[in-house]
Amino acid sequence: MDIANYFQRNLVIFQIEKVQKLKQKYLYLNDYGIVEFPELILACSSLKTLHLHRNQIAELPSSLGNKLKSLKYLSLQFNDLHHFPQCLEHLSSLVSLNISHNPIGFLPECISNLENLNYLWCNCCGLTTIPKQIGNLKKLATFGARNNKIVTIPDTITNCEELCWLSLEGNQLNELPSFCNLKNLHHLNLNDNYFFQIPSSLCRIKTLNYLHLQNNRITSLNKKYIDKMAKVKINLLNNPIENAYEFIKHKNVMLSNKSLKQEGNNNQEEYSTDSSDLDTEWEHSSTDTLYINYDSSSSDYNSEQDNNELDVITAPKLTKFILQ
Template identity: 40%
Template sequence: MNPIYDFIQRNRVLAKIEKAHSTKAPNLAIDDFDLTTFPEILLNCHELHSLNIGHNKISVLPLDLGNLKNIQHLSLEYNRIDKFPEVIKELQHLKSLNLCNNPIQDLTCVIGSLKSLEILWCNNCCLTSLPPEIGNLKKLDTFGARHNKINKLPNDICNLENLKWLTLEDNIISIIPKDFEKLQMLVHLNLNKNNLSYIPNCFSQMKNLKYLHMQSNELFTINEMMMVNITHVKINLLKNPISTSNELDKLFPNIILPGKENQVFDELSSDSDSSSDDWENSIDSSDLNYSATESESDDEECLIEIPKLSKYLVTF
């Protein structure tokens, strides 16, 4: 990296952190600064509620991360973290956590200690399974684990009684847990690009389920008797090896069958209760809101402070 560029980037980060500390700011975004280590001086910002330190090159979090005891929203996406940071368990007020695009292979049992967690994103990690302790997250509302290699879900996931949005797209799941119908609050379920060969009967017992994505699975047939009990759900079955007929279209207008791609857009325009965010594939990364952290003018103000702050450059 260019030494001058490196110097400016590091001092800009320092200036932003110093300003957040002096003003007791609740939000801080220091994403995309090519950081290789977590800035230790950041641990002095005890008033922070939201921290976005994504799009860097950080591989390890400090053991004193618990000093940020008021953190509720933490984004670590696009870093180089290869193990679930156990120190995160110290953040007992954490409501949303974004670990997307880190080479994490295992969430470990520690995840179950984050009892306040409402949003968890771990898309495009290297997960092959989910720990049973995931079922301890009773307040979880949104869970995303797209683009992994998960082949089986623990039955404990059925304990997430407040879960409304679940996306497991692009994994290798072939079986749904037997107690899945316990997820009675679930509204949006994305199982696109998995290895499912059937639509589980338990889906018909989930009365709040509104959108079911099962595109690009291995469905050859549809159980019509079961489908009669699931007409309240819009189901996307595109790119499955299903033999379709006009009669099937008439019987189940809530299903988007192979060869009916245009019907997706028709549904969006005709249904006032649905939105594109609901019906389209669930988002690839986080839905965390880090707006109002700093404006462009804040960056400019920080740059003015670089000369007198440069003495701190060696601190991280």
């Protein structure tokens, strides 16, 4: 065992024993090269927040769900889980779960047992479907399933009436169920899919502020839809829109210069929009979950804190011991 791994292992043990002795509620073991889930964690019954992302964990102990009953915030992203851990179904108090960047393949039906979930991220997990049981998560406010292979979305997702942030970017979708019941939806990311038009049901969501449809296959825009969504910022960059010129004066619509030039307009620069026009809130509205801070105090974007975390993540192993 090299010196870095030796210190890594002992620091992990130290951190866990400290939490256990002082009955602390938070344990952060990100990027420690952990291969096997430390059994000592199961004795930390006071834990409410457990961060284990950027390790190499392939299995979770079956008793985890029964031992850590108070757990509310769990981050497992960037590990080596090849299936959704069955033990998680017993964490009925769980509010936030991030299992992104694990090759789990699918979400099981037992996801419905996590009835208190507010935040669920499963980006880059090789998903091809979303189970209909997703509709049982009545408190779900944020759901991210980016960069998977999802072809359809179950109708039951419309039962998640508290949903306000939904990201389905980088899938294989060309239609949606009617989203009319999603009366709290604020942000919808459908970038990099196969949509040929803007789904009509989105026009009836009065709370919608951001709609991302960049890199789809949209060839024409319906003026009636665009007018109904006058208060929605719509990202339509990199779509082969044939009637783009008709909408260059719509300040809420972001169009590609390429589409406008195809119209043969010599003055398109006066009205055209491009990615350089992004304001701060728009830019952050499609941020990947790795850069979203969601501990017990906040679920909002926090660039300063997350940049500091990334500095630690990319530093050499021994840097951790200097920073302790």
